[in-house]
Amino acid sequence: MAESLDISVVIPLLNEEESLPELHNWIGKVMEQKGFQYEVLFVDDGSTDKSWNIISELAERDSHVKGIKFNRNYGKSAALNTGFKNVSGRVVITMDADLQDSPDEIPGLYDQIMNEGYDLVSGWKKKRYDPIMKTIPSKFFNFVARKFSGIKLHDFNCGLKAYKKEVVKSIDVYGEMHRYIPFLAKGQGFAKIGERVVQHQARKYGETKFGLERFIFGFLDLLSISFVSKFKKRPMHFFGSFGTLSFFFGTIITFWVIGRKIYEVQMGLPARDVVDQPLFFLALVAVIIGVQLFLAGFIGEMMTQSSTRKNDYLVSKKIGLRD
Structure with missing residues (x-):
């Protein structure tokens, strides 16, 4: 029936x-x-x-x-x-x-x-x-x-x-x-x-x-x-993309700040310490965020592969249905 x-x-x-x-x-x-x-x-x-x-x-x-x-x-x-x-x-x-x-x-x-x-x-x-x-x-x-x-x-x-x-x-x-x-x-x-x-x-x-x-x-x-x-099936595409961009730009800026400091010292020009420059710390934050986003992507991929999530709601009574 x-x-x-x-x-x-x-x-x-x-x-x-x-x-x-x-x-x-x-x-x-x-x-x-x-x-x-x-x-x-x-x-x-x-x-x-x-x-x-x-x-x-x-x-x-x-x-x-x-x-x-x-x-x-x-x-x-x-x-x-x-x-x-x-x-x-x-x-x-x-x-x-x-x-x-x-x-x-x-x-x-x-x-x-x-x-x-x-x-x-x-x-x-x-x-x-x-x-x-x-x-x-x-x-x-x-x-x-x-x-x-x-x-x-x-x-x-x-x-x-x-x-x-x-x-x-x-x-x-x-x-x-x-x-x-x-x-x-x-x-x-x-x-x-x-x-x-x-x-x-x-x-x-x-x-x-x-x-x-x-x-x-x-x-x-x-x-x-x-x-x-x-x-849902490819979280690394989202988190990995933003993580890579953040890590890349953070690394480039960090090396640029350090390289400029070395150049100024060699040329005998007045220069601030690297750690006194806000741009340096912003670059480090970008690198850290990039690593975290990349890790989030990896964790998401592992969860996607192993997930068996389902919704279970507590049913107290049924009529005309199999248990």
């Missing part, structure tokens, strides 16, 4: 007890109309309300529903990463639990993956119902993300996305990296990335999880992923 699934829907959530029954019914209606074989995986990111109780009740009534509950709040990236590791559908759909993402978009996203050959399709909420304090920063954020990543998407933040199964099984999502899954996918060689205009719903229940810190952390993660994507 698991191997024949058409679609896996992964829904990360935090304190969304009011919207879950309606979302579940909506997804089920769409799937039955289209005749999809599917599963819905709710990932409870440490909710403090009755969200997990509702997921448990839904799973008792509907075999399509599965659930994972974290012991505490780890963040959306952790929820998606864990969800990706536990799904089996040929196409994986992600969406938020607040009913702002419409399940009616699922068939169109599925078609783009299966029939148009896309590796990943990202939703674009062209018309939004969010307050201006969220939409303006979001537009600026997306502009910067496009420039850094080279991926022409209008809405990196949209939670409604579709992936080939191979994509989600090949990436590791952590920090606030859920915004940059297209970037991560591209780094793994999944370059056919598309976009689809999707309907955006006004929030019906609960409160927004939006905060200014999300954009601050988002930009830091953008810088991080830009660096990692280029130098």
Whole structure:
């Protein structure tokens, strides 16, 4: 059964007890109309309300529903990463639990993956119902993300996305990296990335999880992923290049200062001691920094060769999934 699934829907959530029954019914209606074989995986990111109780009740009534509950709040990236590791559908759909993402978009996203050959399709909420304090920063954020990543998407933040199964099984999502899954996918060689205009719903229940810190952390993660994507497998290229330049210029300046002192002494000209010249100490600092950067490159190379890093999040409960 698991191997024949058409679609896996992964829904990360935090304190969304009011919207879950309606979302579940909506997804089920769409799937039955289209005749999809599917599963819905709710990932409870440490909710403090009755969200997990509702997921448990839904799973008792509907075999399509599965659930994972974290012991505490780890963040959306952790929820998606864990969800990706536990799904089996040929196409994986992600969406938020607040009913702002419409399940009616699922068939169109599925078609783009299966029939148009896309590796990943990202939703674009062209018309939004969010307050201006969220939409303006979001537009600026997306502009910067496009420039850094080279991926022409209008809405990196949209939670409604579709992936080939191979994509989600090949990436590791952590920090606030859920915004940059297209970037991560591209780094793994999944370059056919598309976009689809999707309907955006006004929030019906609960409160927004939006905060200014999300954009601050988002930009830091953008810088991080830009660096990692280029130098993860070759840290010596980054650290070694700057280290070599720093060491080279520091050494040249040091010999120039010492050589000038020797020349002035031989010619009987007045001259300051080498150690009295600030330029000499700046040159020594450059040499030391160059050596340190070079060593950092070597250490980075060794860590890259031996790294087995993975993200483990403490799951307290599961429904319908193997341990």
